[in-house]
Structures are given as structure tokens and as C-alpha cells.
Amino acid sequence: MPVGTAGTVKGMTQAQLEELGVQILLANTYHLYLRPGHEIIRELGGLHRFIGWPHPILTDSGGFQVMSLKSLGRVTEDGVWFKSHLDGSSHFLSPERAIEVQAALGADIIMTLDECVEYPSSHQALHRAVKLTGRWAGRAKEKLSALSSQLSKSEGARGWGLGTRETSLAAIKQSPEQGARCWGLGAREIPLAASTQPIASETKPRGQSPITNHPSPIPGLSLFGILQGGVDKDLRRESAEGLLELDFDGYAIGGLSVGEPKAEMYEVAQYTAQLLPRHRPRYLMGVGTPEDLVECVARGIDMFDCVMPTRNARNGCVFTSQGKVIIKNTRYARDESPLDPACECPVCRRYSRSYIRHLLVAGEMLGAILTTQHNLHFYIDRMRKIRQSLLFGVFAEFHSRVCAEP
Amino acid sequence: MPVGTAGTVKGMTQAQLEELGVQILLANTYHLYLRPGHEIIRELGGLHRFIGWPHPILTDSGGFQVMSLKSLGRVTEDGVWFKSHLDGSSHFLSPERAIEVQAALGADIIMTLDECVEYPSSHQALHRAVKLTGRWAGRAKEKLSALSSQLSKSEGARGWGLGTRETSLAAIKQSPEQGARCWGLGAREIPLAASTQPIASETKPRGQSPITNHPSPIPGLSLFGILQGGVDKDLRRESAEGLLELDFDGYAIGGLSVGEPKAEMYEVAQYTAQLLPRHRPRYLMGVGTPEDLVECVARGIDMFDCVMPTRNARNGCVFTSQGKVIIKNTRYARDESPLDPACECPVCRRYSRSYIRHLLVAGEMLGAILTTQHNLHFYIDRMRKIRQSLLFGVFAEFHSRVCAEP
Numbered sequence: 060m061p062v063g064t065a066g067t068v069k070g071m072t073q074a075q076l077e078e079l080g081v082q083i084l085l086a087n088t089y090h091l092y093l094r095p096g097h098e099i100i101r102e103l104g105g106l107h108r109f110i111g112w113p114h115p116i117l118t119d120s121g122g123f124q125v126m127s128l129k130s131l132g133r134v135t136e137d138g139v140w141f142k143s144h145l146d147g148s149s150h151f152l153s154p155e156r157a158i159e160v161q162a163a164l165g166a167d168i169i170m171t172l173d174e175c176v177e178y179p180s181s182h183q184a185l186h187r188a189v190k191l192t193g194r195w196a197g198r199a200k201e202k203l204s205a206l207s208s209q210l211s212k213s214e215g216a217r218g219w220g221l222g223t224r225e226t227s228l229a230a231i232k233q234s235p236e237q238g239a240r241c242w243g244l245g246a247r248e249i250p251l252a253a254s255t256q257p258i259a260s261e262t263k264p265r266g267q268s269p270i271t272n273h274p275s276p277i278p279g280l281s282l283f284g285i286l287q288g289g290v291d292k293d294l295r296r297e298s299a300e301g302l303l304e305l306d307f308d309g310y311a312i313g314g315l316s317v318g319e320p321k322a323e324m325y326e327v328a329q330y331t332a333q334l335l336p337r338h339r340p341r342y343l344m345g346v347g348t349p350e351d352l353v354e355c356v357a358r359g360i361d362m363f364d365c366v367m368p369t370r371n372a373r374n375g376c377v378f379t380s381q382g383k384v385i386i387k388n389t390r391y392a393r394d395e396s397p398l399d400p401a402c403e404c405p406v407c408r409r410y411s412r413s414y415i416r417h418l419l420v421a422g423e424m425l426g427a428i429l430t431t432q433h434n435l436h437f438y439i440d441r442m443r444k445i446r447q448s449l450l451f452g453v454f455a456e457f458h459s460r461v462c463a464e465p
Numbered sequence: 466m467p468v469g470t471a472g473t474v475k476g477m478t479q480a481q482l483e484e485l486g487v488q489i490l491l492a493n494t495y496h497l498y499l500r501p502g503h504e505i506i507r508e509l510g511g512l513h514r515f516i517g518w519p520h521p522i523l524t525d526s527g528g529f530q531v532m533s534l535k536s537l538g539r540v541t542e543d544g545v546w547f548k549s550h551l552d553g554s555s556h557f558l559s560p561e562r563a564i565e566v567q568a569a570l571g572a573d574i575i576m577t578l579d580e581c582v583e584y585p586s587s588h589q590a591l592h593r594a595v596k597l598t599g600r601w602a603g604r605a606k607e608k609l610s611a612l613s614s615q616l617s618k619s620e621g622a623r624g625w626g627l628g629t630r631e632t633s634l635a636a637i638k639q640s641p642e643q644g645a646r647c648w649g650l651g652a653r654e655i656p657l658a659a660s661t662q663p664i665a666s667e668t669k670p671r672g673q674s675p676i677t678n679h680p681s682p683i684p685g686l687s688l689f690g691i692l693q694g695g696v697d698k699d700l701r702r703e704s705a706e707g708l709l710e711l712d713f714d715g716y717a718i719g720g721l722s723v724g725e726p727k728a729e730m731y732e733v734a735q736y737t738a739q740l741l742p743r744h745r746p747r748y749l750m751g752v753g754t755p756e757d758l759v760e761c762v763a764r765g766i767d768m769f770d771c772v773m774p775t776r777n778a779r780n781g782c783v784f785t786s787q788g789k790v791i792i793k794n795t796r797y798a799r800d801e802s803p804l805d806p807a808c809e810c811p812v813c814r815r816y817s818r819s820y821i822r823h824l825l826v827a828g829e830m831l832g833a834i835l836t837t838q839h840n841l842h843f844y845i846d847r848m849r850k851i852r853q854s855l856l857f858g859v860f861a862e863f864h865s866r867v868c869a870e871p
Contacts, residue, residue: 067824067831073815095798095823103801103819111815392501395509409479409517413509417501418473424830425473 060085060117060364061435065094066110069369070428071435073111078405079432080439083115083167085364088160089124093143093150097163105165117364118166120157122285123313123345126175134174136191154195155202162206162280170311171199173285178318185289188314193301196284200305207276274306281308283342289314290323292330299334309340312360316345325354332359349378349441353461356445357454368438372430375419378437382465384412386430391416404436466491466523466770467841471500472516475775476834477841479517484811485838486845489521489573491770494566495530498556499549503569511571523574523770526563528691529719529751532581540580542597560601561608568612568686576717577605579691584724591695594720599707602690606711613682680712687714689748695720696729698736705740715746718766722751731760738765755784755847759867762851763860774844778836781825784843788871790818792836797822810842 061068061076063084068076076084086106091097100109106116125132125139132141138153152160154172161169172195174188275282284307288294302310312331315324324346332341342362343355352363368378375387379399384391386398397407398415406415406429418426448457467474467482469490474482482490492512497503506515512522531538531545538547544559558566560578567575578601580594681688690713694700708716718737721730730752738747748768749761758769774784781793785805790797792804803813804821812821812835824832854863 065823065827065829066820067829070830070834072811072831072834074811094827095819099799099819102799103817109817109820109823111817111820393505393508405478405480411509411515411517413501413505414472414515414517417471417515421471421500423471423473424476424833425478427830428476428478428834 060362061438062087062364062366062369063110064366065090066100066106068431068435069373070424070431075432076112076435077114079435080443081114081435083117084112085117085119086110086164086166087121087124088118088157088164089121089152091118091164092121092152092160093145097160101163101165105163107165115167116164117168118161118164118170119344120161120170120172120285121152122157122170122173123175125152126177126317134191136194138172138195139174154198158199158202158206158282162203162277167279168281168283168309171196171282171284171307173287173313175314175317176287176289178289180289182291182294185287185291185294188287189294189298189301192285192287192313193298196302196305196307199284200282200307203280203282204276210277275308283307283309283311283340285311285313285344286331287314288327288331290319290327292327295327295331296334299331303334303336307339309342309362310335311342311344313344315343316347321351325358328355328360329358335359349437350461350464352438352441353445353458356449357458363442365438368434369431372434373427375426375430377430378434380464386412386416387419388416398430398433399437402433402436404433404440406430406433406436466768467844468493468770468772468775469516470772471496472512474837474841475779476830476837481838482518482841483520485841486849487520487841489523490518491523491525492516492570492572493527493530494524494563494570495527497524497570498527498558498566499551503566507569507571511569513571521573522570524567524570524572524576525750526567526576526578526691527558528563528576528579529581531558532583540597542600544578544601545580560604564605564608564612564688568609568683573685574687574689574715577602577688577690577713579693579719581720581723582693582695584695586695588697588700591693591697591700594693595700595704595707598691598693598719599704602708602711602713605690606688606713609686609688610682616683681714689713689715689717689746691717691719691750692737693720694733694737696725696733698733701733701737702740705737709740709742713745715748715768716741717748717750719750721749722753727757731764734761734766735764741765755843756867756870758844758847759851759864762855763864769848771844774840775837778840779833781822781832781836783836784840786870792818792822793825794822804836804839805843808839808842810839810846812836812839812842 060083061071061081064087066086068084091100091106100106103109106118107113122139125141128141128144132139138151138156140149140151142149152172157172158169171192173192174195176184176188180188284302284305286295286298286302288298299310312328315327328343328346335341340361341359343360345365346352346355346363347365348367355363371377375385377384377386377398380401381399384398391412394412394416396412397410398412399407410429415426415429418429444457445454448454466489467477467487470493472492474490497506497512506512509515512524513519528545531547534547534550538545544557544562546555546557548555558578563578564575577598579598580601582590582594586594690708690711692701692704692708694704705716718734721733734749734752741747746767747765749766751771752758752761752769753771754773761769777783781791783790783792783804786807787805790804797818800818800822802818803816804818805813816835821832821835824835850863851860854860
């Protein structure tokens with residue numbers, strides 16, 4: 060999922076995202092709540108309509124942003140107090156409020172509020188976050204049920220921006236095959252390692268669409284729970300147990316990719332993924348490099364989001380089949396070749412490294428636009444190839460080939 | 466002509482420009498000379514190839530930029546000394562050097578170096594600029610002839626970035642009809658006012674392609690002379706006489722739109738246009754508003770360039786059928802309508818004022834991208850409608866209708 064923090068993937072038009080084959084965007088509840096405000100977006104028919112994106116959207120809960128802006132936030136049992144990075148004003152986000160705001164935005168997949176802790180943290184802090192995040196997950200589910208009753212009684216889903224898209228996730232979900240392709244689920248048949256047994260007993264028959272029996276009370280809206288526990292496997296197991304008891308449409312692994320060594324991240328992602336049911340999407344938040352995508356799918360992950368392709372692009376770092384290229388480097392001043400000679404994206408078919416370097420050096424918007432377009436293509440293409448190799452049963456070979464790349 | 470100062474129309478991809486129907490871009494010799502340097506662009510096969518634009522390009526001579534950065538420049542008989550706005554380094558631009566640099570860039574239409582004077586200026590200063598610009602125009606023509614001989618003897622046009630495009634202006638020129646449409650020439654049959662007689666005796670038969678007998682010694686390359694003279698009609702006549710004697714592929718009216726009242730600009734544009742031959746393009750530099758385009762075509766102008774659509778866009782000012790809209794205004798925060806309800810551009814078909822306002826307020830790149838795309842569509846569409854009304858003989862009605870608009 061490309062990251063569209065404030066309701067836009069920086070530098071891309073929605074048409075360009077569609078051309079790249081982007082299926083789903085991530086938007087930040089924290090940012091949209093502060094500006095322009097979720098009530099305005101609700102009044103205007105929800106986020107899809109507001110940003111002109113008739114395809115799936117996932118909104119995070121704001122927990123990660125509050126951690127990132129740590130000096131501005133304070134965690135209590137009830138929720139999180141935080142100060143706006145825009146004007147310093149004070150705001151309170153509870154698990155219930157996070158659901159309300161996300162429902163007002165009208166995303167397809169919404170997240171429970173979690174306490175995301177930094178790395179390294181004490182066992183005590185990690186344990187507290189697991190417990191608190193678990194209690195908050197329960198309150199989030201209850202809030203969504205209450206909201207569901209309220210919606211069916213009164214104004215209906217439309218009043219909340221829900222169900223306004225032409226291509227809703229619900230429609231995708233009704234087609235098991237499309238559903239599986241969309242999520243990469245069901246297609247993953249080659250676990251990298253022998254798995255520990257999932258906690259959840261797989262009473263639901265394999266092969267059945269993972270979607271038809273999703274527990275969310277609102278059609279077309281999925282609620283994902285977020286696991287915490289840092290790099291402590293016992294805490295990850297405890298976090299998983301708590302969430303699985305509540306039963307979510309999908310499960311996100313939070314609190315990774317926050318500074319821990321890569322090997323630990325892989326190990327914990329793998330350990331945690333295998334605790335989660337196969338028939339529900341597993342989402343590793345905030346990951347990662349193009350290599351991470353392959354390594355973590357191999358370890359049981361279905362979904363990712365990361366600012367890396369877009370943020371790196373704006374800083375002049377592009378991903379290629381030959382590794383990273385720092386395009387502002389003087390060596391590219393007369394380089395007529397495309398960013399990646401092996402790439403077929405619209406940028407590599409038209410522009411040279413020398414031109415893109417010139418644009419970035421001159422501070423021209425088009426520099427960031429072109430590097431972003433290329434990097435997103437690289438990521439989307441990487442995921443497309445992963446799905447394809449899974450469907451054709453050749454993921455292990457694909458994985459080996461990617462590992463051998465520079 | 467949209468302005469692509471540093472080899473890019475700020476915020477637009479070349480594909481988006483093509484979709485908008487842009488036929489020709491203006492690029493700034495001054496800026497490209499300083500960065501990345503015309504020699505690099507020549508080595509890379511010329512500007513068309515460098516920026517990925519296989520359509521016509523016009524480069525200005527740098528005279529206007531030197532005037533804009535007045536404190537950094539000094540005019541002598543030989544040429545202009547100026548200091549780089551990037552690093553303060555000293556550079557010298559002579560009429561010959563301006564031709565060399567533009568030939569290295571490989572544009573389709575290149576301009577003679579002129580001395581552009583500010584408004585208001587003394588009669589003496591204006592007269593000096595007319596005389597100097599005239600002498601410089603002669604030296605520019607001689608330089609182009611010398612370059613032509615040199616090219617045919619040695620490395621060929623390709624070595625100078627010339628003739629590298631698939632769609633060269635020469636090809637357009639060979640088709641009189643296309644040529645006329647491209648330039649708006651030959652189609653203008655309804656002069657707004659009774660014209661004073663052109664100085665140039667129209668010995669060439671009307672109806673003949675204006676292009677087949679163009680005086681430039683290099684195929685596919687056109688050299689335009691630039692008139693000066695401020696708002697003084699006698700000086701304008703003197704400037705025209707000097708340039709017509711030299712015989713250029715086209716004539717540009719410089720030194721207008723530099724602060725003089727609009728009525729004077731219109732009057733001088735009309736007076737000057739009628740001094741110029743009908744069978745050569747007449748280009749009014751740096752003009753103007755959407756209304757100016759109609760008013761000045763009515764007064765005999767064929768070509769324009771202006772930063773207004775793109776610069777205003779970045780500042781949140783959009784042109785619509787209902788007049789200018791300052792989109793950051795709070796009143797548009799909940800406005801679901803498109804920028805211009807009468808517009809069919811890709812922006813107005815997808816996005817609301819509220820979203821675009823949000824993007825601009827949040828400082829998101831997409832805000833400037835969308836307003837630029839819309840404004841360029843408005844300008845390109847305006848010129849398309851002007852050409853169409855000329856071809857169908859209904860320009861006078863079109864002119865009246867536009868004058869009645871807000």
C-alpha cells in the first residue's frame with residue numbers, strides 16, 4: 060500500500076496511481092483528523108469521494124503517529140492525549156474515538172488504536188503495551204458494534220461516508236478468487252520454514268473464501284486488530300491470543316520496523332505470522348525495503364505499507380534491478396540511460412538519469428514526481444511478481460533469485 | 466506556449482502536457498545555460514531528447530532574464546555581462562553566443578538577443594535599445610549563417626542537437642494547412658480594426674505556405690527577431706523597419722507587458738502587429754491573461770508565452786469560465802463542485818474544490834499539480850477555441866462573447 064498521509068500520495072495524481080496498478084491506499088487518520096477534519100470529509104461523502112479514489116483505502120488508527128511525536132503525546136488507560144503538530148492544540152484519541160473518526164472517513168479497512176512502543180523498551184513497557192492494546196482492541200470492537208446498530212437504526216451507512224464507492228472491497232470479497240488475489244491469501248503454499256501451529260483452530264474449511272464469514276458488523280468495512288510485543292516472542296504470543304479471542308477481519312503486526320535489527324524483525328514477523336489464522340490477512344505495518352517484501356511474504360505476511368518508495372524518491376534515492384541509485388550523484392550528469400534499464404515504467408520509457416538528476420538538483424517538482432512514479436512502480440511490480448510466483452507455485456525460486464540480487 | 470523554464474513545466478509530466486494538447490513549449494536559454502549547461506544538453510542529443518519532448522520547442526535568448534535580474538547585469542555594445550543567480554559567477558552573452566547556445570540546445574525556434582528595457586524608460590533609453598537590438602539582430606543572423614556553413618562542412622546538424630526529433634517543426638511546415646493551424650496564420654481574416662499598411666510589401670502570394678520560403682539557413686530551425694520600442698509608436702516602427710530589412714522567420718514583440726497600462730499594451734501590440742508581414746508568425750512575448758489572448762489575436766498576434774497559468778496555479782489562483790478563483794479561500798472548504806463546472810479537463814472531472822483547497826493548505830505537491838493542469842487546460846482550450854472560431858469565420862462573435870465574461 061502506498062502511503063497517502065494527508066489523502067494524497069505525495070506528487071502522484073490518482074490517475075497515475077491507477078496506471079501503476081495500485082489496488083489500495085493507506086491514509087493517516089491522525090493527519091486527516093487534524094486537517095481538513097474528519098467531519099468535513101464525512102459531510103463530503105467520505106474519503107473515497109473526497110480524494111477521488113474509487114478503490115479500497117485502509118486508514119491507520121493514529122497510534123503510530125502519536126508514538127512518532129512522542130514528546131507531544133501522553134498515554135492513559137482511556138486513550139491518548141496528544142498535541143497537534145500543526146498548532147499545538149490538545150486532542151484526545153480513545154479506542155472508541157479512533158473507530159468513530161475512521162468510520163467518518165469511510166475507509167474499507169480500519170485499525171484498532173494501539174500503543175506502539177519504541178525500540179528498545181523494557182519488558183515492563185512492552186508488556187503494558189500488549190495488555191493495554193488488547194483492552195483497547197476489545198473496546199474498538201464494541202464501539203464498531205454500537206456504531207453498526209446506530210447506523211442501521213438511523214442515518215444509514217451513507218451518512219458516514221461508507222458504501223459510497225463504486226468498487227467496494229465488499230464486491231471484491233464476494234469473488235473468492237479475486238479476493239485471494241487481492242490479498243495474496245490462499246495462494247501462499249510454500250512456507251519458508253516449518254510453521255508452529257496457529258493458535259486459532261482452523262475450523263473453517265480451507266479453500267473457502269476467507270471473507271464470506273468476516274466478523275465486522277458493517278458490510279464492506281473490515282476491522283483489523285494490531286499486535287504489539289516488540290521482539291519478545293512470549294509477549295507476541297500473548298498479544299495474539301488476546302486478539303484472536305476477539306476475532307478480527309485481519310491482524311496487523313505493529314511495533315516492528317521501529318529500529319530493531321533486521322534479523323530480529325524477520326524472526327519475530329515469522330513467529331507472529333504463524334500464530335495467526337491462515338484465512339485472515341496478516342499485515343506487517345511500516346515495512347519495508349523491496350527485499351523485506353519478499354522475505355516477509357516468505358515468512359507468512361500478506362500486506363505491507365511503507366513510506367520508503369515515496370520518501371526515498373523525493374530524496375533522490377531510486378530502487379532498481381541493480382540496487383539503489385542515488386540519482387543526484389555527479390556521475391549521472393551525462394548518463395543517458397533510464398533509472399533502471401530493466402524497468403518498463405512510464406518514467407524509464409521516456410526520461411534519462413541525466414534529466415532526472417537535473418530536475419532534482421534544480422529543485423523542480425518533476426524530479427520528485429518521476430522518482431516517485433518509478434519507485435512505486437518498482438514496489439507494485441515486486442508485489443505483482445510475488446503474487447504471480449505464488450499462483451504458479453514458483454515462489455521459492457523467485458525468493459532465491461531476489462536474494463541473489465545486489 | 467507553456468513556460469518550461471528549466472526544461473520542465475513546473476509540476477507537469479510531458480505525458481500530461483501531451484494529453485492537454487500542448488503543441489510547443491518555451492524553454493529559457495538563460496536558465497539552461499547556467500544549469501545543467503548547454504554543452505551537456507548538446508552532448509545528450511539536444512533539448513528535445515534531454516527532456517523527452519518530441520514536439521516543437523522555442524527558446525528565448527536570455528535578454529528578458531538579464532533585464533529581470535537587472536542588478537546582476539550590464540549591457541555593452543558587444544553584449545551583456547551578467548552574474549549567475551545561482552552562484553554569482555560572471556558570464557557574457559553576445560548575440561553570437563546566444564545563437565550558439567540555442568543551436569546547441571537544438572530548439573525549433575530560436576530568438577535573437579535583445580535589450581529589453583523596463584517601463585517606464587526615457588525616450589533615449591528606448592531608442593538606444595531599439596538601435597542596439599537591431600544591430601544585435603543583424604549579428605545574430607550572420608552568426609546563424611556562419612553556423613550553417615560550419616555545420617554542413619563538419620559535424621552536421623545532429624552534432625548540435627538539431628534534427629533529432631521525430632516530429633520536427635519542418636515536417637509541420639511542409640503541410641501548409643497544418644502549418645497554418647499550428648500558427649493560427651492564414652486563418653485570421655477578421656482584423657478588429659482597419660489596419661495601417663504593413664511596411665513589408667506583400668510580394669509573396671497570399672495562400673502560399675508562409676513557411677516554404679523561410680530565410681533561416683538551417684532546415685527545421687527558425688530564427689525570430691525581437692522588436693523593442695516600449696510604448697512609443699515611432700520607435701516601434703523604426704524597430705520593425707530594421708528587422709524587416711534583415712528578414713526573419715518570425716517577429717516577436719518584446720518590451721511589452723513590463724508594467725505599462727493594459728490599454729497601451731493593446732494599442733502598441735496592434736500598431737506593431739500591423740507593421741509586420743502577414744505571412745510570418747507574430748509573437749507577443751510574456752502575454753498574458755486569458756482575455757489578453759483573445760484581445761491580442763484580434764489585434765494581429767499569433768503566438769504567446771506566459772508564466773501566468775502555471776505560476777498563478779502554484780499560488781492557488783485558478784482560471785475558470787466564471788473568472789478567477791482563489792481556491793485557498795475558506796469558502797471552498799466544503800465546496801464539492803469542480804474548479805470550473807463548465808470545464809472538461811481531467812482535474813475537473815475527478816476532484817472537488819474542497820480537496821484541492823485541502824492539498825494547497827497542507828502544502829501537498831498534488832495541489833500545485835492539479836491547479837497547473839487545470840490552468841494549462843484553460844489556456845490551451847482558449848487558444849483552440851480562438852483558432853476554431855477563426856477557421857469557421859466566427860471570431861468576432863467569439864471575441865464579443867469572451868469580452869462579456871466576468
